[in-house]
Amino acid sequence: MTSPSSFNTTLAQDSFDTVCQTLNDCQTRHLARRQKLIALLRQWWLRARQRASLRRQLMEMDVALIERDIGVPSGSLQEEASKPFWRD
Numbered sequence: 431m432t433s434p435s436s437f438n439t440t441l442a443q444d445s446f447d448t449v450c451q452t453l454n455d456c457q458t459r460h461l462a463r464r465q466k467l468i469a470l471l472r473q474w475w476l477r478a479r480q481r482a483s484l485r486r487q488l489m490e491m492d493v494a495l496i497e498r499d500i501g502v503p504s505g506s507l508q509e510e511a512s513k514p515f516w517r518d
Contacts, residue, residue, distance in 0.1 A: 493507055493508065
């Protein structure tokens with residue numbers, strides 16, 4: 431039969447092990463979330479840089495030439511470009 435003090439020690443050790451495992455699991459999840467967030471921000475930054483570069487290139491091009499090239503009526507690109515992003 432185990433004595434009360436050895437039972438308490440075993441219970442305390444089991445509780446400590448459980449708390450340590452829980453803390454380790456939380457840290458692992460936190461690290462995974464942080465890595466996902468960093469990857470998402472990096473992807474967003476790269477896309478923003480690519481889009482900015484594309485916009486600069488398009489600003490240097492002749493609008494009338496682009497409209498003729500893609501076959502849209504004159505002035506339609508300016509109209510589309512001036513629309514807010516939430517409109518069709």
